[in-house]
Amino acid sequence: MAALALSACSSSADGTASGTTTTSTKPAAPAAQVSISPGDQVSPTTPIVVKATNGKLTTVTVTNAAKGNAVKGDLSADGLTWTSSEPLGYGSTYNIVADANNADGKQTEQKSTFTTLTPKAQAYPSFTPAPPGDGATFGVGQIIGVSFDSAVTNKAAVEKALTVTTTPAQQGSWYWVDAKTAHYRAANYWQAGTTIKLDANLYGVDMGGGVYGKTDRSTTYKIHDSWIAKADGNTKQMQIVHNGAVVNTMPISLGKDATPTHVGPHVISDKQQQVVMDSATYGVMPGQPGYYKSTEYWDERISNDGEFVHENPNTVNQQGNSNVSHGCVNLSPENAQWFFNNFNLGDVVEVTNSGGPSLPIWDTFGDWELSWADWQKGSAVTG
Secondary structure (H helix, E strand, O other), X not given: OHXXXXXXXXXXXXXXXXXXXXXXOXXXXXXXXXXXXXXXXXXXXXXXXXXXXXXXXXXXXXEEOOOOXXXXXXXXXXXOEEEEOOOOOOOOEEEEEEEEXXXXXXXXEEEEEEEOOOXXXXXXXXXXXXXXXXXXXXXXXXXXXXXXXXXXXXXXXXXXXEEEEXXXXXXXXXXXXXXXXXXXXXXXXXXXXXXXXXXXXXXXXXXXXXEEXXXXXXXXXXXXXXXXXXXXXXXXXXXXXXXXXXXXXXXXEOEOOOOOOOEEEEEOOEEEEEEEEEHHHHOOOOOOOOOOEEEEEEXXXXXXXXXXXXEOHHHOOOOOOOOOEOOOEEEOHHHHHHHHHHOOOOOEEEEEOOOOOEOOOOOOOOHHHOOHHHHHOOOOOOO
16 A cells, blocks of 8 residues: 555656646637728728738728729738728718638628718819810910819818929919919929929818819920010010020000000910900990900910900001000011911010009919019918
C-alpha cells in the first residue's frame, strides 16, 4: 500500500505530477461590428462609408432601391473600410448590406437604408461664352461667366466650386453681377496665347434656399493674339494695336451729343456681316423723334444696348471730323471690312473722350470698367 501511494504521488522529471491530465480553452473572438454612415437627407455627393471593428469586411453591396443598380465603391487594403466612389442621385433611396468576419471567421451582417435629399430646385450652370468648337479662339478682353436658372444665395459655396486654371498663370477673381450670374476676369487683359480652363463642380452643392447644383461641367478657352482698337472722340481717329504695335489708324464717327457712345473698354461679343438696326429695340418707336431702322454691314457688337463697330457710308464725310452716330463707331466701307476681317470675339475697343457715361458692368461686357480693387470686392470669397 505504501509503495502504491508513493508511486501515485511521484513526479516526472519536469516536475509534473505523474498520472495528471491538463486541458486549456481559447476564449471566443469578439463579434465583428459594422457601422454605416451617413444618415438620411444628405447631399448625393456625400460618400457612403462602411467600417468594421473586431473583424474585416467581406462584402458590401449598395443598391438603388428604385432602379436596382449597384453603387461602385472601394475596399481599403486592410479590409476595414469601404467607401463609395461615385455620386448618388437626388431624392433616391439606397439599400446597404454589409458582411464582416471576426477573427474566428464568424460572420456579422448589417443592413441599412437611407434616402438622399430632394432639392427645391436644381440649378443648371450655363457658360459665357458657350463652350467653343474646335479651333475657336477669343480675344484678350474676353469675360468668362457662369449663370444659373435659379437665384444663388450661398454665393461663397458656389464660387468655391468654380475653378479657373490659366496657362500661363494669371491672377483672376469672380464678381457677382447679379443673383444668378458671376463673371471672371484677370487683373488686366489676358496674355495673348493664354489657355483658360473652367471647371464648375456644382453637382450636390448647396446654393442656398433649397437650390442645389444640377450637374458638373467643364470647358476650355484659348486666347488668340492681342487686338485692341483705341477710339478717340476728340481726334475722331481709331488706332489699331496688334500685340502692342500700332498697325493701322482709321477715321471714325462716334455718337452725337444726344446719343453718346459709352466711354471705356468694350468687348466684341458678336459679329455679323449685316444687321438690321432698329431704335425700337431700346424704346424709340416709329413716329418718335430719333427713330431709325436701317441695314448696316460689317457689324461687330461692342455692347448689348445697340453699340456696334460697323460700316456707314452715309457718314464718311463726317468720319474724322465730327461725331454724328447713334452711339456706334462708324467706319468707311473699306475700313469696316478690314476691321471685320481682323477683329473677333473677345477683342477690345477702348473708347475715350466720347462724352458718354461709362459702360455698365452688365452691358456685355462692361466688366473692364472696374478697377482691380473694386472688381475683387464683388467676390463672395474673402481672403
